[in-house]
Amino acid sequence: MKNSYTDLTYAELVxxxxxxxKEALNLRMAKVLGHVENPLAVRTTRRKIARLNTLIHEYALGIRTKSN
Structure with missing residues (x-):
């Protein structure tokens, strides 16, 4: 995976x-205004958020423990 978040603690993930x-919001606003330097940054940021949500959900399900 490009950005490995598996070594972060629960608090760091959140x-x-x-x-x-916040970055995604700023990118969306800039895209509406037409000042985005890298339009693909919106997609990559959204995917990074999804990866983090998956890891956070694993903590909620008990797949990962808070001590890891």
């Missing part, structure tokens, strides 16, 4: 997801 959500 913080990173919040950071990426």
């Amino acid at each position: 913080a990173k997801r919040d950071e990426l959500r």
Whole structure:
């Protein structure tokens, strides 16, 4: 995987997801205004958020433990 988030703790995953959500919002707004330098950044940011959501959900299901 390009960005491996498996070594992050639960709190770090949540913080990173919040950071990426803000970045995604800014990219969407810039795209509407027509000032996006890299249009693919919207897609890659959305996919990174999905990867983080998957890992966070694994903690909720008990697949991963908080100590990992």
